[in-house]
Amino acid sequence: MALRKWPTAFGAVDYDRLPAALDQLACAHARRALASTDSREPLALIDQAVSIGACAEALLKAVLAAIDIHLVRGQSAGIETTLTLAGLPEHPDRPLPDMWTVGAIEAAQVLNRATPADVRLPEELLARIVTVRDSAVHMGFVDRAESERALADLVVLVDRVLSIRRGLGQDADWAAFWSPKHLERADTIRCERIAPVVELIELSEDNLPLLLDAAVADADPLEVMAPVPGPPGWTEQRKQAFLAFHRDRALHPTCPNERTFVITAGGRVVGAARLEPHGEEVEAGVWIGRSHRGQGVGGRVVARLRELAAGTGAHRLTAVTTPDNAAARRLIHTGFGARPRVEGDAVTGAAELR
Incomplete structure (x- = not known):
């Protein structure tokens, strides 16, 4: 019996590396969203909206998976998904089961229940991010002003999630998350949005x-x-x-x-x-x-x-x-x-x- 791996955009990774793979995905989407700010390509705003929403969701799931892999399991997931999340051996020819996982809003709710009571993730801010992403993905609706606001919301969200991570003893390096290329822009947005949600x-x-x-x-x-x-x-x-x-x-x-x-x-x-x-x-x-x-x-x-x-x-x-x-x-x-x-x-x- 062989141990299957997660087929991610960055290559196959072992089951116990899922939190790190999700974090890598979140970082990549965050940097892609910032890089799309000045683009005038017709689909650039849609790409940006998708990356903003994907970053938020992947980051939340990375934190949950680092706490307990089963926290990312959605309500509709069955026993096969549970076994897969647990990293149990499977037959190498057997396909992966349907991966029912929590959505972004539910992930925030789960994280709020799993973290110290005096530190909460602002669900209202995440809801705005999800709305912009869903509007772009499902209907192609995009607005540059709304995209800029969603990008600023994402920077604030990342800052808050990293604060929660520090409280949980997880890695929470702000500079490493954005990379030297995008750090100055992220710092500027964070300073502009210093007013709390x-x-x-x-x-x-x-x-x-x-x-x-x-x-x-x-x-x-x-x-x-x-x-x-x-x-x-x-x-x-x-x-x-x-x-x-x-x-x-x-x-x-x-x-x-x-x-x-x-x-x-x-x-x-x-x-x-x-x-x-x-x-x-x-x-x-x-x-x-x-x-x-x-x-x-x-x-x-x-x-x-x-x-x-x-x-x-x-x-x-x-x-x-x-x-x-x-x-x-x-x-x-x-x-x-x-x-x-x-x-x-x-x-x-x-x-x-x-």
Whole structure:
């Protein structure tokens, strides 16, 4: 019985070399995508879109395969695929089984479950890359501006994946990935896109402890919750009150009062946002940790809250804060586009959704 090999674009490789082969493929596609930037050939944009998407998917699968080869196996894969992934001997004349593997989005989800909880791969960014690739492959739709954006997204994605790799003890050499020929261009794009990807993730029991950790590390209790008697700072009583509040308001099993979202920037938890319906109005609330303020995170969060609120059929988005919360007042003015109105101990703002 002979041990079969993976037939890759760079030659046949042993089964245990699959992570390295996928990584080599990802590097080649990344460099090809950068090299296509200035080409005016009719199919250059399609080639670039394909390489952008192929790089992202191969890179994610390389990381998964290095953790455990079976993580790249798709849900439709049968026993033959499992045996092949395990590298078991096969008859030399027997063809390889159908290789059902995870897609790019699913690969990101699997990787997020397999990595430390405080480091996440931004799935929204990957979704944009996949959309550009699929549009080019399936329909031939290409747009130079969208391709440039997808290329920038890819550079950010590679940077994030390499950070995850370092946490997993895998090789994560940024310069080697791009090669000397393309490193300067990749560095330039990364610097231009230094603003982190911001996502809103529905609050759950799994990420509630992470939200508490972010609040304790980067916010004052009075900025994120109602007053609790006791000495200043995050006492154990305040921590438990924080958890109890969210479990009662957003995670109640039968009648939650509001939707609460964990805000992540660059994959890290940096704050929370909420939407509470009141008839034709939806009240919004946002808090962001001190070290992440003034970076445009709040504006992007409010823009997403407006979309979500409009999707409920509401006519108006409102917000309430206190007179001494300058950050929230600025957000009401700049993010909501509403003039803050002081009414006693409260400052309110409202934005029309229609």
